[in-house]
Amino acid sequence: MTDWPPTRAAALTRLKDFAPQAAGAYARRRNLDLPGHPNVSRLSPWLRHRLITEAEVIAAIRDRHGPDTAAKFLSEVGWRLYFKGWLEQRPAVWTAYRADREAAWNEVQTQGGLRQRWEAACTGQTGIACFDHWAQELARTGYLHNHARMSFASIWIFTLGLPWTLGADFFLRHLLDGDPASNTLSWRWVGGLHSRGKTYLATPDAIAACTEGRFHPEGLAQHAHSLDGPPPPQPRPLPVSDRFDTQGRVGLLLTEDDLCPDDLLDRGLHPVATATLQATAGRSHLAVAEGVADFTTHCTADCTARLADRIGPVTACPDGAGIVRWAADNRLDRVMMHHAPVGPARDALGDLRDVLNARGIALSVQVRPIDALAWPHATAGYFRFRDVMTEVIARA
Numbered sequence: 001m002t003d004w005p006p007t008r009a010a011a012l013t014r015l016k017d018f019a020p021q022a023a024g025a026y027a028r029r030r031n032l033d034l035p036g037h038p039n040v041s042r043l044s045p046w047l048r049h050r051l052i053t054e055a056e057v058i059a060a061i062r063d064r065h066g067p068d069t070a071a072k073f074l075s076e077v078g079w080r081l082y083f084k085g086w087l088e089q090r091p092a093v094w095t096a097y098r099a100d101r102e103a104a105w106n107e108v109q110t111q112g113g114l115r116q117r118w119e120a121a122c123t124g125q126t127g128i129a130c131f132d133h134w135a136q137e138l139a140r141t142g143y144l145h146n147h148a149r150m151s152f153a154s155i156w157i158f159t160l161g162l163p164w165t166l167g168a169d170f171f172l173r174h175l176l177d178g179d180p181a182s183n184t185l186s187w188r189w190v191g192g193l194h195s196r197g198k199t200y201l202a203t204p205d206a207i208a209a210c211t212e213g214r215f216h217p218e219g220l221a222q223h224a225h226s227l228d229g230p231p232p233p234q235p236r237p238l239p240v241s242d243r244f245d246t247q248g249r250v251g252l253l254l255t256e257d258d259l260c261p262d263d264l265l266d267r268g269l270h271p272v273a274t275a276t277l278q279a280t281a282g283r284s285h286l287a288v289a290e291g292v293a294d295f296t297t298h299c300t301a302d303c304t305a306r307l308a309d310r311i312g313p314v315t316a317c318p319d320g321a322g323i324v325r326w327a328a329d330n331r332l333d334r335v336m337m338h339h340a341p342v343g344p345a346r347d348a349l350g351d352l353r354d355v356l357n358a359r360g361i362a363l364s365v366q367v368r369p370i371d372a373l374a375w376p377h378a379t380a381g382y383f384r385f386r387d388v389m390t391e392v393i394a395r396a
């Protein structure tokens with residue numbers, strides 16, 4: 001997985017190298033899924049962990065090309081913010097995904113035929129050449145081009161007739177950028193559960209066009225009937241930042257969702273100690289690919305090494321209970337952290353605020369300005385969200 005060195009320096013270099021093509025070339029060629037993926041940024045593994053932030057990427061591309069010339073690329077980064085904000089307001093969709101995945105997994109274990117089809121899909125032995133290629137590419141590299149992801153999900157659901165939650169799980173276990181929001185909601189989108197009734201049907205011609213003729217599969221489903229599911233729950237209120245208080249003994253908590261605490265340090269946070277929380281194992285009920293877990297571990301280590309002289313001694317904590325022990329051991333008055341969005345890290349934290357408060361320790365959660373601005377607009381489809389992107393781009 002050498003294409004993604006797990007460092008912020010590597011992410012910044014990729015951004016710099018990609019920047020010249022982020023305007024016209026990206027708009028024209030971004031849908032081409034070619035070996036080495038030269039037409040897209042491949043920034044997502046680092047963005048996933050905020051080793052580099054959306055605001056930094058948006059600002060760099062806006063400043064180089066202007067917001068209109070690079071509109072297509074900037075709107076793709078907007079999709080990430082949109083999905084995050086949408087799920088943040090509907091955590092029940094993540095909870096339901098996990099429950100449905102559990103139920104589907106039970107069926108795989110008890111139905112021999114289903115198990116065989118699931119195994120063939122995960123190992124790339126279905127006989128559908130493009131699909132098998134993508135399954136193997138994903139396992140080998142930890143990355144797939146967006147169009148390959150769309151086609152793969154469509155074939156998984158509509159041609160192979162496999163449960164969508166197990167496909168989403170396969171991605172989450174293998175993608176270096178495996179993200180609870182972008183992944184779950186994209187799979188739901190392909191299956192017709194996100195934009196209700198609108199599915200994505202992968203066609204042989206579209207696959208041939210995007211792979212420049214490398215693949216032209218036969219025998220794909222010709223209809224994509226929307227999957228059944230309850231309507232999404234009503235949005236719930238979004239988190240807001242706690243008071244930024246650096247009085248007393250303050251500890252910094254880093255989760256794998258945000259490994260750029262520089263803004264907190266620059267605002268005057270001088271932590272006496274730092275805790276890290278890696279929740280990769282919580283992405284699935286099955287083992288997450290070694291390369292994925294390693295990538296997250298090394299991204300976290302890169303952050304703490306880079307900021308070693310500013311963040312005090314570092315302790316790796318396995319879960320919320322470990323963080324409470326760490327806070328008590330360090331006699332902290334307060335723990336400060338960036339908001340952990342819906343997903344495994346948040347799941348692992350549990351009711352951290354209440355447990356800390358019961359011990360007289362405050363929790364100060366900071367929501368990034370870009371999230372505070374963008375997320376409230378992720379109420380319906382991306383179409384409505386687009387309006388706020390002008391402001392997001394201007395302010396990044």
Ligand SMILES: Cc1cc2nc3c(=O)[nH]c(=O)nc-3n(C[C@H](O)[C@H](O)[C@H](O)COP(=O)(O)OP(=O)(O)OC[C@H]3O[C@@H](n4cnc5c(N)ncnc54)[C@H](O)[C@@H]3O)c2cc1C
Pocket residue numbers: 030040041042043044045047048076077078079080081083144145146147149150153171175177178179180182183184186187190
């Ligand atoms: C079924 C399916 C599952 C997906 N799972 C994930 C996932 O787990 N994690 C993830 O980050 N993305 C996911 N995506 C979205 C998208 O495929 C990837 O973000 C993109 O391919 C990453 O490659 P890149 O960095 O070269 O993208 P670029 O085209 O260079 O785009 C730049 C950045 O914009 C964001 N972005 C681009 N397209 C999308 C999109 N459609 N949705 C959300 N954000 C986008 C990403 O952060 C990306 O790094 C999924 C898409 C599908 C169809």
